[in-house]
Amino acid sequence: MTTVRHTDGIEVTLPDGRVVQADAAAPAGDVNVLSHAHGDHLYDEPPASLVCSELTAALAGVRRETAPEPATHPDVELLNAGHVPGSRAALVTCTTATGETTRVLYTGDVSVRDRFYLEGFEPVSADVLVVEATYGSPEYVFRPQAELEAEIVDWFEDTADRPAICMGYSFGRAQEIQRLAARAGRSRLLVSDAIADLDAVIERHLDVRFGAERYGESTTLEAGDVLVLPGQTNHLAFVERLRESTGALKAGFSGWAVNSSFRYRGDYDETFVLSDHCDHSELLEVVRGVDPEQVYVTHGSVDEFAGYLTAETSYPAQSLQRNQTTLGDF
């Protein structure tokens, strides 16, 4: 029997009794896995052994005081998750003394789209699937990646007579915005220190150069410049002052931009759909590709996506609520 719970991260108890803990703040499993280096998946203190990619370990070292030694485990296969640089899904294989084998796949955050320097996730078969559902609601379907990117490049070209202030997660989206601005030939790329530090680590591990300068108090924002800032700075007073004093356009980049409220809530001049997650139809594609006997849904629209799977497909699905005590076991 395999049990999956959302406690501190995702806790999988395998048929042989071992506990695999993924993306925990205080990892304490028999096997500990880190899918990627986004803050809501990262440890506070790294455990003695943490199964993750080398790039995730290096990026974790930028975001936390201590970097882990990236470990491997004979029962854990790390698969490209296509979410952000270094991100991996974990395929855990457990063979009991009686010779019965169970395969559990934890996607972490996942995207099937090939884009920039990322290769999309390719589903593999498993008995139990633990899948994210950030965009698990059916209204979230994204257009083809090439169209989304072309729209952004066109906007950078059309507005090159003004500076642009672009908001996106500092890890993942911020780097993609830089690549699109460069593709449009914008004159100068400026980024915050946090983004510059992440750029440097990614450049060392992947075949990509961002070519951005650090934005500081002495930097003057000019026409043609593209300044990329972490999304959480959006409502800070200095951004508004900068926008007013330079005539900059402020743009937001997110999968949530499918919904028009994203633009008004963020007070953006322009918003673009750009996501590092599967949309609703791609999540279905992942489930069908894995073809599991049981699906657990975590992160985001968990009830909605689990309900959709139960109603519209043949896959038994259950949403994972944090610290929920009564769960069906597989």
Ligand SMILES: [Zn+2]
């Ligand atoms: Zn993430």
